[in-house]
């Protein structure tokens with residue numbers, strides 16, 4: 001378990017730009033070291049804001065897009081192409097604008113697709129896809145993602161793991177169906193905390209004053225069932241990327257010296 005590191009930026013726009021620059025560098029380093037990189041995307045405004053910032057970043061094409069594996073941390077279980085799906089929004093923000101290898105882009109199954117309306121079967125299929133992509137050196141049922149990004153909800157949820165919900169308590173499976181989610185739509189698919197923790201680095205994105213309480217709770221020792229963001233950490237690094245508004249309620253001992 002890696003102790004959370006915090007970086008606070010002036011505002012959400014600068015946070016998105018700085019996080020995008022950070023992601024470019026991390027992907028380039030992974031590709032130089034191992035020939036490819038593996039990144040897990042998140043839905044939500046902060047996640048999409050980062051992708052949009054990456055799209056307009058000057059160094060964007062220093063990434064070899066053909067050697068990048070993209071996964072999702074969660075998905076709203078809606079029909080393919082639905083504007084509310086995380087992959088639809090990611091494609092609009094960035095993916096449709098870069099030369100990715102389609103075989104290396106792994107959206108979660110859509111409602112009405114191969115698994116019909118069965119989110120649990122769709123989740124199991126995604127778990128199998130992750131397991132098939134895991135290499136022996138990954139030492140587990142999912143690839144050892146280089147960076148796994150998570151937006152943080154105002155209730156401290158991450159991915160589609162909501163406080164006190166069954167999915168946040170899952171300790172065996174890597175992907176589960178989520179039913180009755182408090183954030184619409186109610187039916188979702190989500191990586192579980194064990195899958196999240198397989199990542200080399202976990203980056204939590206929190207911008208806006210509506211995230212200040214969630215950041216303070218998650219970073220002040222709350223339990224992962226009550227505050228799922230508290231249970232999201234990487235094998236080598238756990239990085240909270242905040243703006244000043246989201247950092248406003250952090251205890252003095254945690255809050256970095258000044259916004260970057």
Ligand SMILES: O=C(O)[C@H](O)[C@@H](O)[C@H](O)[C@H](O)COP(=O)(O)O
Nearest residue numbers: 043044045046151152153158159
């Ligand atoms: O499917 C989703 O809704 C997201 O994956 C969800 O986990 C999101 O990241 C948080 O709710 C933060 O969303 P905002 O960045 O929009 O506040």
